[in-house]
Amino acid sequence: MRKTILTSIVLIMTLTVGFAQSKTETVFGVRGNCGMCKSTIEKSVNNIDGVFEASWDKETKQMSISYDNTKTDVMALHKAIAKSGYDTEKVKADENAYNNLPGCCQYDREMELSAPKETKNK
Numbered sequence: 001m002r003k004t005i006l007t008s009i010v011l012i013m014t015l016t017v018g019f020a021q022s023k024t025e026t027v028f029g030v031r032g033n034c035g036m037c038k039s040t041i042e043k044s045v046n047n048i049d050g051v052f053e054a055s056w057d058k059e060t061k062q063m064s065i066s067y068d069n070t071k072t073d074v075m076a077l078h079k080a081i082a083k084s085g086y087d088t089e090k091v092k093a094d095e096n097a098y099n100n101l102p103g104c105c106q107y108d109r110e111m112e113l114s115a116p117k118e119t120k121n122k
């Protein structure tokens with residue numbers, strides 16, 4: 001009896017992990033100033049195949065993205081944001097893209113980014 005319960009628990013956990021694996025969530029810091037930054041930052045990852053949802057908070061500078069980890073990965077997300085002109089915790093922004101941002105969006109390159117947990121469900 002005891003063994004059956006234990007086996008069931010292990011089985012359920014295995015299944016849960018299996019299902020959770022394709023949909024992954026990540027939260028990381030991205031430098032930026034305003035609502036215009038928000039739309040540029042979000043658009044840069046929304047174009048990537050496999051991204052379900054992306055949201056950047058201008059107050060906390062935190063970007064949260066849910067994505068299919070069989071289609072894309074965390075570094076691809078960081079790189080896409082950097083390419084659009086914004087620094088992430090891991091990847092420096094493309095200089096040309098940064099210089100082409102509207103004046104109000106040229107954020108402080110030294111802006112502090114808090115570093116929370118990198119990836120859930122990993």
Ligand SMILES: [Cu+2]
Nearest residue numbers: 034036037105
């Ligand atoms: Cu802006």
